[in-house]
Amino acid sequence: MTPRLRGPSSLAFAGPAQWYPRTVPSSAFRASHRHVSSSTSSSSSSSTSSSKRGTFVRIAVVTATAGSIGAYIRWQQDSKNSTLNPFTFTHYELVSREPISSTSSLFTLRPVKPGHNREVYEAAWRTGVWSVMFKQPQLQIGRDYTPLPPIEKVSDTAENILEGEDQEPLRFLIRRDPHGEVSRYLHGLSLGSTVEMRGPQVECEIPSDVKDILFIAGGTGIAPALQAAYTLLRRDNGTAGSRIHILWANRKREDCLGGSNDSLQSPAERPWWRKLLSSSPATAAPEDPSKGLIVKELETLKSQFPGQITVDYFVDEERTMIDKQSILRFTKSSDASTGRGKLILVSGPDGFISYMAGPKMWAEGRELQGPLQGIIRELDLKGWNVWKL
Ligand SMILES: Cc1cc2nc3c(=O)[nH]c(=O)nc-3n(C[C@H](O)[C@H](O)[C@H](O)COP(=O)(O)OP(=O)(O)OC[C@H]3O[C@@H](n4cnc5c(N)ncnc54)[C@H](O)[C@@H]3O)c2cc1C
Structure with missing residues (x-):
């Protein structure tokens, strides 16, 4: 993967570029109209009159052409604007x-x-x-x-x-x-x-050879985690056994209400009902009203792709934090399988990304990944690519 070229989103921009030619100013049209009136009412020599007529015709043709080009391009721009595109709003x-x-x-x-x-x-x-x-x-x-x-x-x-x-x-x-x-x-x-x-x-871009993803998300960084799960698991429709494990950290429990961990307990320690839930594919999304909406969406994905997506929740106010062990629990389980592309994605506030994988950098108007640092570097994981979002 190469760094994506993108401008700093926090900078002001001048709005969508007005690159299409403007229609000829109405003053130009008024000038040519004056020529029409003066040439028809004048009794001066025929050569002067025909030269004026020629000028008028040229102006009229240019005006009409510019007008139609402008209208065509505006029409194109309008139709583009009904479809999401990277160039216009x-x-x-x-x-x-x-x-x-x-x-x-x-x-x-x-x-x-x-x-x-x-x-x-x-x-x-x-x-x-x-x-x-x-x-x-x-x-x-x-x-x-x-x-x-x-x-x-x-x-x-x-x-x-x-x-x-x-x-x-x-x-x-x-x-x-x-x-x-x-x-x-x-x-x-x-x-x-x-x-x-x-x-x-x-x-x-999630390369097609990637089969295992560890997604470390802080706060709204869960949105790209849901995207990664959706892309990875839909891609082979469950047949290639792709797996994604999400570590999601929040400041407060209210952000992940009702979320319970999939891997922090060993299977032997799990109550019977959790074992039952994780081994049998559910057909419908759980409808527990006490669960947060994003927790429900994660559980919907789990029910669509049983065994392929797991989530552990961490909450600052409960003093649970993503530590090295929580990362190793997943990476170790995948170390034995060779020939599977492995990717760690980190998303969240700047401080969170820095703590996990070191800060991103800006150079020459580009956002770059910067060197791998933080606790992921200390773990010295072999065979895993890391990408900071
Ligand atoms: C690729 C990408 C995807 C994202 N997706 C999401 C998403 O799905 N959901 C989401 O909620 N966010 C997302 N974000 C973050 C989002 O883009 C905004 O950064 C965020 O909403 C804050 O923007 P803002 O304009 O409200 O705050 P800003 O006006 O940018 O301010 C942010 C903070 O900086 C402080 N600040 C501003 N200027 C200064 C200054 N001069 N000195 C000191 N402090 C200052 C402000 O007080 C404020 O606390 C994403 C970011 C990226 C890059």
Whole structure:
């Protein structure tokens, strides 16, 4: 994998480029119109009159051509704008916003105009981890957010709104930073508001030989973890025995309500009902209302791909932390299998990524991975590639 070239998302941008030629200014048209009137009313020599007519014809042709080119390009741009693309901003409507905890909400947005979004999303889902950039129009700044994988049953509210409609919605888990510009703006929008976004931006391609993924996620870093699971497990539809283990750290239990660990207890220590649950594929997503929405989505994936996705939860306020042992538990279990590509992905706040794998770096306008440091380096794992998101 090579580093993805991307501009710093936190910098201001000048909005979508106005690269198409402007239509000829109306003053030019008025000037040529004046020529028409003066040439028809004038009784001056015929050579002067025919030269004026020639000038008028040229201006009229240029005006008409420029006008139609402008109209054609604007039409093309408009039709592009109905489909998510990396170059111009596409308008989406905020359909629902459900609180997940005191700090984050699940946003559902759908394109204002119908387009070819399914194809765009599907290509991104097949590739790996991706994001889109949301625009804050007053400040003209943008921030990146990670779409959650589509599921059959999104949630009661969103499902009711989207039922039976081919609306190509996207869902996002967004944390409200009390001092953050764009997250505050998004949390303050009323339903039905228009949000502009562009993308997809591929953050990390998951190579086809990768069969084992350890995903270390902090907070909303769970969104790319869900994406990685969705891409990896759907890719071979369970036949190649791909596996993903997610270590998810949160500040508070409210962010992962009802989440219980899959690997922190040895199988012998597990109560009988947990053994039963992990060995028998469930057919429907668990409907426990005391579970957080993201926990439910993780359990839905587990029920779709039994035995292939496991999750351990860590909560700061419960003093549980991702340590070397929690990483080794999974990496050791996969060490014996050769010929399987192995990938560790780390996603979360900057400090979290630095602690796990060392900081990312900026050089010459590019975001680079930076050297591997942190506790993953200390573990000196052989055969594992590491990617910081
Ligand atoms: C690829 C990618 C995907 C992402 N996906 C998600 C996602 O799915 N969900 C999600 O919630 N987030 C996601 N993020 C993070 C998101 O892009 C934003 O960074 C986040 O929402 C905060 O943006 P903001 O505009 O609200 O805050 P900002 O305005 O950028 O501020 C962030 C913090 O920095 C502080 N700050 C700002 N300026 C200064 C300064 N000059 N000095 C000191 N402190 C300062 C602010 O007080 C605030 O606490 C993703 C980021 C990336 C790169």
